Amino acid sequence: MKMFPSGHATHPQWRMAAGLVLAQLRAQMALPDYAQSPTLGLLYITDHYSADAQEILDHLGAELPEVTDWSGTVGVGVSANNAEYFDEPALSVMLCELPSDQYRVFSGVAPLASTEMSGFSAHTALVHADPHTPELAELIAEMAERTDTGYLFGGLSSGRAGSLQFAVGGNGNIPGHGAHGGVFSGGLSGVVFGEGVRLVSRVTQGCQPVSEEREITEADGNLLLKLDGRPALDVLLEDLHVSLDEPEQAIAAVRATLVGLAEAGTDRVRRTRDLGSDVRVRHIIGLDPTRRGVAIADVVEPGMLMSFCRRNAQAARADLMRVCAEIREELEPEEQTLATARAVAGDETGAGPHPARRVAGAVYVSCSGRGGPHFGAPNAELQIVRHALGDVPLVGFFAAGEIARHHLYGYTGVLTVFTAGD
Incomplete structure (x- = not known):
């Protein structure tokens, strides 16, 4: 599995921001270490763009026709590798190249079918949820029970102008959308992954x-x-x-x-x-x-x-570094060639993404009460992630509540990485 192209930008006009993001994505897709035929897009926008959510999704879909499936949501802030955008118009996108038989997009309009009906066995799931949904904790627990591992990761939308979610499926993966354009509110949506998609996830307390x-x-x-x-x-x-x-x-x-x-x-x-x-x-x-x-x-x-x-900001910083170190320790092989060891041990603040780190991409969902304001400086939280985990493709948002396992958390960060294999 190659690294996932990712891009992020801020601009008062969403078309300008989208243009900057598309330029980043296309430049990475031309590089040999990056995926060239992604089919799943993860899209996160700040609530400054909420009124334009459908246009943004349609525009990205038209510019990236090879990406047949989309999932994401809105937040008061969005994150990317080494950057976070709070209370400003911004979007963050990552394109995932995964086997088509190893994931499914679902939403309230097109819910996940049972294994008996679809033939697809859900192993884990990325979940976005509307915080105003009745009995939300029970729905999250029920969703976890529908996966083989019982492990979910994700968060609650935190838009001040409404909690919007993106869910679009192509190639017949998600029948039932009808005339819906892929922008929803209420309930749960997201992506379920099969056993062939390897993930490592950790919760960091604040x-x-x-x-x-x-x-x-x-x-x-x-x-x-x-x-x-x-x-x-x-x-x-x-x-x-x-x-x-x-x-x-x-x-x-x-x-x-x-x-x-x-x-x-x-x-x-x-x-x-x-x-x-x-x-x-x-x-x-x-x-x-x-x-x-x-x-x-x-x-x-x-x-x-x-x-x-x-x-406690100091405790949050130390715990974030700990979970990043745990993920790296789990992913890095015990025996490494000299070239691999140098790449892994290099200066993370200046090094570019490297496949030796065995991370194809990462999703980071953090509490809206965290981020730079809590850690003491703009971009501070994502800078800690980059320094500790490495310079890897990353996308995410700041949530009104974080989802991990079958629970709803608060004041935490949920870091999940797609592993790139050996």
Whole structure:
């Protein structure tokens, strides 16, 4: 598998930005190390272009007729290799060359058919979702159950002018679209991949615990009542070193605090520095002094584990570097030729993409609360990815929630790479 062509640009006029992106894509497709016959396009636009979404999709489809399938969505920001575009008109595109029998595009208009009906077995899936969809967490879990691995990756649209998604299938892969032009809102859409498409994916957290990990021993819906047998509100105030006798100080501390949840049965580890990838971060939405409870933005059950946490740029930076290093370690062969070793160990900040890194392309979905503003400088988050993972083709967006495995996350980044084989 050769590297996937990718391009990105910003311009007040979408046609100018599209022209710049097309020039980048065509230049790469002429190079021997890049795919020359891609059929699947991943398209992400910022919400500045939302009103022109259908025209953008039609234009790219007409200019790239060999690309028969498209998937993507809109966000308050989009990302590319070493660059992120926040609150400005921009688009980011990657063209994937995959066997036609190893992927399918799906949407609410043309949902994924069962294996018995289609003969296609879904192994993993890239999923885009409308955050306003009812029972979204259940739909994500159900979608995961329809794959062999149970692993999804993706995120929720974050457009301020509406949550749009792109889903177009060609060559008969996605019957049912009818007169629809490929731009949708509501529900789920994306691409399912067969077992022949090799992926490596990791979740990176953006928060750091400020308390030890505890077991939820009593709960009522979204209300934490007891933690390790003690009233939840008392535990919270104790951990934050505040009192309700000083309400302003207590409210300020609670507003800056989040809750990290892990499923019941997860190995209990008293973490004081890091959150595991199985932890989902949720907001505290209220306090119940009468029942001594803490309300959070998720339904909880006794037996689940939790810890209080806060956003932390330094911890987020270190964890992002860790997951990139894990991916590189998994992909790089144990035995390398001298030329390969030099290519892999070269200066990433100045090196061009190289097939020795065995990454055909990458998709990075990050929380809209992260990015440069959280990491301290424009493009800082994507610069960390490039420095740690290497100069590889990358596309993505900043989401209203991140999808990994069968869960919906917050304040995280989900980095997934298509491996280029040996």
